[in-house]
Amino acid sequence: MSYRQARYDVELIQKMGDKGDVILPLPEDDEIPSELRRTSLDIPNLRENEVVRHYTNLSQMNFGIDNGFYPLGSCTMKYNPKYADILSSLPTVTDIHPCQDEEGVQGSLQLMYELEKSLAAISGMDAISLQPAAGAHGEFTGMLIIKAYHEGLGELRKEVIVPDTAHGTNPASAAMAGFEVVEIPSNEDGRVDLSALEAAISPRTAALMLTNPNTLGIFEKDIVKMAEIVHDAGGLLYYDGANLNAVMGRTNPGVMGFDVMHFNLHKTFATPHGGGGPGAGPVGVKAFLEPFLPAPRITLKNGTYHLTYDAKSIGKVRSFYGNFAVLVRAYAYILKCGSDGLKKVSDKAVLNSNYLCNKLVPSYDMPFKKLRKHEFVISAKRLKEERDITAMDISKRLLDYGMMAPTVYFPSLVEEALMIEPTETESIETLDQFADIMLSIMAEDPDLVKNSPYNTSVRRVDEVHAARELILSYLRLKRHLGDMQEIEEKHDVANNLMSDDYTGTE
Amino acid sequence: MTDERMLKSLGIDSIDDLFSDIPASVGIDDIDIPSGASEMEVIRKVTEILSANVTAYDHPCFMGGGVYNRFIPSAVKAIISRSEFVTSYTPYQAEVSQGMLQALFEYQSYIAELTGMEAVNSSNYDAATALGEAAAMCYRINKRKKFLIPQVINCDKRSTLRNYVKGIDMDIIEYSYDFDTGEVDLNDIMRKLDEDVAGVYIEVPNFLGVIDRQTVDIKSIIGDALLVVGVDPISLSLLKAPSSYGADIVIGEGQSLGSPMNFGGPMLGLFGCRQELVRKMPGRIIGLTKDAEGNRAFCMTLQTREQHIRRSRATSNICTNEALMAVAAAAYLAIVGRDGLQTIARSNMAIARKLRDALSSVDGVECSTLEAPFFNEFPARLPIKPEKMSKILLRNGIIGGVPLAKHVPEMGDCMLFAATEMVTDSDIDKLINIMGAIV
Ligand SMILES: Cc1ncc(COP(=O)(O)O)c(C=O)c1O
Numbered sequence: 001m002s003y004r005q006a007r008y009d010v011e012l013i014q015k016m017g018d019k020g021d022v023i024l025p026l027p028e029d030d031e032i033p034s035e036l037r038r039t040s041l042d043i044p045n046l047r048e049n050e051v052v053r054h055y056t057n058l059s060q061m062n063f064g065i066d067n068g069f070y071p072l073g074s075c076t077m078k079y080n081p082k083y084a085d086i087l088s089s090l091p092t093v094t095d096i097h098p099c100q101d102e103e104g105v106q107g108s109l110q111l112m113y114e115l116e117k118s119l120a121a122i123s124g125m126d127a128i129s130l131q132p133a134a135g136a137h138g139e140f141t142g143m144l145i146i147k148a149y150h151e152g153l154g155e156l157r158k159e160v161i162v163p164d165t166a167h168g169t170n171p172a173s174a175a176m177a178g179f180e181v182v183e184i185p186s187n188e189d190g191r192v193d194l195s196a197l198e199a200a201i202s203p204r205t206a207a208l209m210l211t212n213p214n215t216l217g218i219f220e221k222d223i224v225k226m227a228e229i230v231h232d233a234g235g236l237l238y239y240d241g242a243n244l245n246a247v248m249g250r251t252n253p254g255v256m257g258f259d260v261m262h263f264n265l266h267k268t269f270a271t272p273h274g275g276g277g278p279g280a281g282p283v284g285v286k287a288f289l290e291p292f293l294p295a296p297r298i299t300l301k302n303g304t305y306h307l308t309y310d311a312k313s314i315g316k317v318r319s320f321y322g323n324f325a326v327l328v329r330a331y332a333y334i335l336k337c338g339s340d341g342l343k344k345v346s347d348k349a350v351l352n353s354n355y356l357c358n359k360l361v362p363s364y365d366m367p368f369k370k371l372r373k374h375e376f377v378i379s380a381k382r383l384k385e386e387r388d389i390t391a392m393d394i395s396k397r398l399l400d401y402g403m404m405a406p407t408v409y410f411p412s413l414v415e416e417a418l419m420i421e422p423t424e425t426e427s428i429e430t431l432d433q434f435a436d437i438m439l440s441i442m443a444e445d446p447d448l449v450k451n452s453p454y455n456t457s458v459r460r461v462d463e464v465h466a467a468r469e470l471i472l473s474y475l476r477l478k479r480h481l482g483d484m485q486e487i488e489e490k491h492d493v494a495n496n497l498m499s500d501d502y503t504g505t506e
Numbered sequence: 507m508t509d510e511r512m513l514k515s516l517g518i519d520s521i522d523d524l525f526s527d528i529p530a531s532v533g534i535d536d537i538d539i540p541s542g543a544s545e546m547e548v549i550r551k552v553t554e555i556l557s558a559n560v561t562a563y564d565h566p567c568f569m570g571g572g573v574y575n576r577f578i579p580s581a582v583k584a585i586i587s588r589s590e591f592v593t594s595y596t597p598y599q600a601e602v603s604q605g606m607l608q609a610l611f612e613y614q615s616y617i618a619e620l621t622g623m624e625a626v627n628s629s630n631y632d633a634a635t636a637l638g639e640a641a642a643m644c645y646r647i648n649k650r651k652k653f654l655i656p657q658v659i660n661c662d663k664r665s666t667l668r669n670y671v672k673g674i675d676m677d678i679i680e681y682s683y684d685f686d687t688g689e690v691d692l693n694d695i696m697r698k699l700d701e702d703v704a705g706v707y708i709e710v711p712n713f714l715g716v717i718d719r720q721t722v723d724i725k726s727i728i729g730d731a732l733l734v735v736g737v738d739p740i741s742l743s744l745l746k747a748p749s750s751y752g753a754d755i756v757i758g759e760g761q762s763l764g765s766p767m768n769f770g771g772p773m774l775g776l777f778g779c780r781q782e783l784v785r786k787m788p789g790r791i792i793g794l795t796k797d798a799e800g801n802r803a804f805c806m807t808l809q810t811r812e813q814h815i816r817r818s819r820a821t822s823n824i825c826t827n828e829a830l831m832a833v834a835a836a837a838y839l840a841i842v843g844r845d846g847l848q849t850i851a852r853s854n855m856a857i858a859r860k861l862r863d864a865l866s867s868v869d870g871v872e873c874s875t876l877e878a879p880f881f882n883e884f885p886a887r888l889p890i891k892p893e894k895m896s897k898i899l900l901r902n903g904i905i906g907g908v909p910l911a912k913h914v915p916e917m918g919d920c921m922l923f924a925a926t927e928m929v930t931d932s933d934i935d936k937l938i939n940i941m942g943a944i945v
Contacts, residue, residue: 005602013612013840014619024848031855031879033719036710036746042619045843048581055585055609055837062605064593072595080593083545089583091563092556098770099569099908101896104560108769111555121538133631133771134826136813144669162818172813172823176642178673181818219527250525251532266826275606276596276628276790276829278772295665316665319572319634319759320770332552338542347521348509354524355512371527399602404595410814428508451798453601458797461600466795466807470784472625473611473618477794 003402006060007457013054014474017044042478061457062275063404069430071356073375073407073419074167074215076245076267078349081336084271084329093328098320102306108324109305113298115331116282119263122334122342123241124254125284129293130322135242136169137317138262138281139209143177144314145260145285145292146207146236152292152312157206157235163192165216165411170209170240179206186413190216190368197226201233211240212256213247215411215419217353217372227257236260241284244268245423246350246373249343259286269330280326296321348424349374352431356422359435363442367414375421377414384416387446391416394441396460397452401437562767562905566933568861570883570924571713571908572633572660573770574762576740576850577927578838582764585837586830596790596826600805601797607804610792610829613836614778620742621756622749623778627789629828630775633759634663637707637736638670639777639788639822640755644705644732645674646786646821652676654698654706654731656690657683658713661913676704685916688716688876696727703728705755709736710745713913714922715858715883716876717745725752739763739776739835740854741881743847755779764838765831774831785811788822790829850927854882858925862886864938865923870945875920885910885920889945892921902940904933 021042030037064070070077087093092107102109116128132138143160150157160174161182171181184200187193191214201208208230213219220226230237239253239261245268253261265271266279273279285293291312298321299308307321337345350373357366357376364378380391395405395418407419422431441449453460471477513519543551567575586592590605597603597610614626630636641653653671655664657680668678682694695706706728711717725733735748737758748756760774761767779787785808793807813820842850862884866873870889888895892909899906911918 010608012608012615013836014615017843020844022844024845024852027852032744033717033879035719035722036717038742038744038746041743041844041848043616043839043844043847045845046840048579048841051837051840052581052584054840055833056588058605058609059585059588059590060605061608062590062594062597063599063602064590066589066593070595072598075595077595081545083549085587085592087549087552090553090556091561092553092559094766094768095561095563095575096559096769097562097567097569097575097767097905098573099571100560100905101893101900103897104900104905105769107556107558110558111552114555118539124534133635133828134824136823136825137631137635140823144672147672168813168815168817168820169823169825171818172816172820175818175820176670176673176823178675221527221529224529224531247525247528249534249537251528251534255532255534257532264826272592273595273826274828274830275591275594275603275833276610277827278830279826280771281826315669316634316662317669318666318771319632319660319662319773323771324769325766325772328552328556332548334539335543335551336545336548339537339539341542342537342539347524350524351509351512351521354516358516371524373524395599396601399599404602405599407598428512456601457604458601458801458803460798461803461805462795462797463600463805463807463809466793466805467810469794470625470781470807471794472614472781472784472791472807474615475618475622476624476781479624 003400003455005456008057008061010054010057012474014044016050017046068402068404069426069434070404071406071420071422071434072404073421074242076421076423078270078423079425080270080272081333084332087332088325088328093325106305109298111331112321112327113300113305115327116298118334119282119284122248122252123261123284124252125261126287127290127293128282128284130280130282130327131294131317132262132281132283133318133323134277134279135262135264135281136173138283139169139173139240140176141283141294141317142238142260142262143174143179145289146238147177148292148314149236149289150206157204159204160206161197161200161208163210163214164413165214166209167215167240167242174209189370190218191220191222192226194222194225197229201229201235203234205230205233205235207236207238209238209240211243213243213373216368216377217375218368218370219373223256242267243374246346248346250346260289265326265330270333271326271329278323278326280323280330345424352422352424352426356420356431356435360438363439375419377411377417377419379414380416380418383442389446389449391418393449393452394418397441397449398437399453400455403434403437560900560905565903565905566929566936567905568907568923568929568937569905571922572759573767574924574926575767575928576762578764578766579841581841582834582837586834591830591833597806600803604804607792609833609836611794611804613832614792616836616839617776617778620739620747621737621778622747623756624781625784625787626778627787627791629832630777630789630824631828632773632775633736633757634666635670636757636775636777637663638667640734640757641667641671641676641705642674643755643786643788644734645676647732647783648704650702650704652679652703654679654681654695654703656681656708656712658914660713686877688714688878689718689720692720692723692727699728699731703731705732705734707734707736711738711741711881714876714885715880716878717881718878722751738881740847740851743851754783760831760835763835765834772828772831774828774835784808786821789824790827853927854925857929858882858884861923861925861929861934864934868938868941868945871941882926883922883924885917885922887920892919895921898944899940904937904940
């Protein structure tokens with residue numbers, strides 16, 4: 001397969017158009033106080049078609065799921081159905097102000113109310129808040145709920161236990177909520193080590209955060225025992241819903257014994273990731289925690305929906321009610337799939353993953369040779385030792401074939417990790433093709449692989465240089481590089497960054 | 507068929523075998539929701555549910571308070587509908603993601619120009635969470651545990667902020683507001699300052715729309731506490747960059763820049779800081795660099811501050827952010843340009859004044875409650891309860907202002923009116939006629 005990504009010399013938009021920073025003449029009755037009046041604004045005036053070309057060309061130098069296979073482990077990059085685009089751009093979605101009177105937003109409230117019910121049914125939780133903007137935001141919200149719960153009981157519980165396979169947001173969110181993070185190791189099967197859990201648990205334990213299947217793609221089959229250990233000690237169980245795509249219709253966090261969870265609607269429920277966001281990270285809780293959910297809640301009374309505020313609520317974790325336009329997409333997706341469809345989604349995601357895994361192993365090593373769910377983690381350690389090809393090299397080389405790279409170097413307990421999640425929306429032909437490429441890269445000239453990629457818009461990018469120079473805006477560039485003319489002529493900022501008149505940051 | 511082939515290659519007969527490690531005790535039979543529907547049915551059903559909404563598309567809208575009904579050039583929508591942008595993940599693999607990376611760098615650059623902050627991240631969730639993160643960042647910088655905020659502030663921001671500082675046990679202290687002038691009480695800030703104050707937050711324009719002249723004096727009175735400024739990016743085309751009066755961190759709501767109101771989400775949290783503080787800043791950051799051949803390139807940078815590396819010691823837990831809204835902001839600013847942005851801001855001011863004058867002519871409505879100059883929003887005291895007024899206006903096809911009781915209890919009899927370029931003369935006439943008939 002041959003692939004060539006578009007490559008244009010696209011000037012920074014700040015350098016295009018007219019060069020000026022003049023302020024328009026002041027109106028006679030200008031009311032801006034002189035102390036605060038702006039005197040210059042360096043933003044170019046551009047023609048609309050120039051701007052459209054600029055961003056169209058940039059978009060062609062970007063790789064999305066609509067461009068090709070995206071086996072980015074943990075991120076569930078499935079196809080994003082187009083009906084959701086249409087629905088989320090209706091004026092009844094876009095042109096609604098969040099402070100409008102309830103009477104004027106009954107449609108929004110109904111959709112959210114019903115989405116909450118569906119998410120509760122899917123997860124086995126009792127109540128949902130759609131407020132958090134992303135998975136990590138949901139984790140933080142969940143941690144605040146857990147904190148409020150323990151405080152309500154008059155208990156000071158300061159520790160949250162997190163397995164070493166946990167996603168980085170788990171410990172980060174727990175710490176943000178003021179908890180001390182206790183990390184526990186995995187056992188030789190790649191699952192939580194029960195004795196380590198028992199050793200870590202104490203009256204200080206506020207919660208255990210877990211995703212199941214875990215980030216190795218392995219189902220934590222001792223989950224009932226784990227829940228018992230945590231609950232017996234008075235702690236709560238938090239479920240990271242990022243891996244929900246593996247088990248819908250087969251099990252759910254509710255029956256597994258989890259008390260609090262978040263969903264990643266931008267993973268499991270097919271909403272697009274937008275190059276980094278927006279997403280949505282609703283939280284779900286068991287009934288005894290419902291009063292703590294963020295405010296307001298959506299309630300239904302005599303056929304009318306209301307926004308209600310519970311006194312025990314933790315309050316707000318952001319403005320308004322959630323990433324509504326994302327919620328609309330997820331609502332439509334759940335409607336489209338239905339109960340039968342969602343089960344098929346998970347079944348197929350797991351089948352695709354195991355099929356692909358089977359094609360790659362044993363050519364690639366896989367620590368913890370166990371049944372996988374929707375994703376699996378292989379190691380390039382042997383390849384690194386024998387041929388000096390690292391997981392990073394493989395990931396870069398894959399780009400040359402028009403395939404997005406897997407997640408690399410995560411989870412950290414696997415050396416030279418490549419975390420692969422094909423999702424249910426890929427065909428067997430794509431999986432075969434990916435496997436063939438992965439196997440052929442193993443045999444390629446190491447130098448060729450190490451210097452890849454070649455067919456992308458730019459060659460291997462120097463991240464160390466970026467962190468050293470810390471040019472994060474055109475303003476910085478302008479202030480610290482002096483003569484912009486020179487840069488424009490060369491259109492080679494890199495060399496200019498190295499010039500003598502540039503004095504770095506730190 | 508394919509599935510059978512795949513099962514066969516795995517040496518198993520049924521997909522059930524792939525779930526054999528799930529104990530029966532946690533197994534379920536079914537998900538209790540209806541079975542699937544066709545695309546046509548889905549589109550019809552969702553459209554129908556949403557049709558109960560009253561939109562600013564069909565009705566005059568005078569609502570602001572942080573979210574504004576603005577005109578979005580069609581080209582912005584076209585640009586952020588490019589599926590290469592829409593369907594991509596966070597640009598971890600820089601080599602195939604230069605488009606998104608450059609667009610985000612351009613976004614950071616636009617916000618840097620408007621705010622004067624050389625370091626800008628590629629988005630927070632919204633202004634409220636950006637404020638929370640800013641307070642926590644102040645603590646990270648100077649390890650002090652008090653944070654001063656204005657008494658007059660959107661209540662969602664106040665509540666979100668309190669939650670964001672729970673983990674560090676920070677005290678949120680409100681400094682008072684002069685309800686005659688509409689400006690902050692500098693003396694009260696001075697009274698509340700001590701060596702434990704990490705930062706002082708001020709908004710320009712403030713929650714009631716006021717452009718407070720004293721803003722420029724604050725830095726000199728707060729000593730070495732950090733100055734956090736909340737901005738409205740549209741107004742920054744006319745107002746000085748906060749860097750010029752000593753801001754250390756600038757936050758704001760970027761929805762006005764090319765994103766729809768969307769019933770409050772997704773929004774766009776603006777976040778910038780002085781270059782020296784960048785290592786303490788939350789969120790994803792895009793930096794300029796070069797590729798192996800020395801060509802200009804972009805990549806995510808300073809990732810060592812982030813959760814996937816630093817875990818519990820990360821500067822923030824942000825992973826997914828609001829990147830596509832940041833691209834919308836860049837596209838918006840590119841299309842309207844320097845002149846366009848100033849023209850929009852000036853027209854907003856002019857329309858807001860027309861609206862104020864018209865409202866003042868309604869019996870019992872009092873508009874000039876504050877002496878200070880304002881941008882595009884102002885409170886009006888109403889002769890009937892603002893919540894009731896909202897309902898009456900709505901039934902007459904108008905989306906009124908934001909009732910203030912929830913946000914500023916001292917102004918429970920007021921409604922906050924906002925004017926953008928979308929408000930026409932006839933919208934104002936309609937509003938005045940209806941209000942005149944009620945009061
Ligand atoms: C396992 C896991 N947990 C949590 C998250 C955080 O979710 P978000 O990016 O929506 O904040 C992710 C996403 O990358 C994840 O893969």
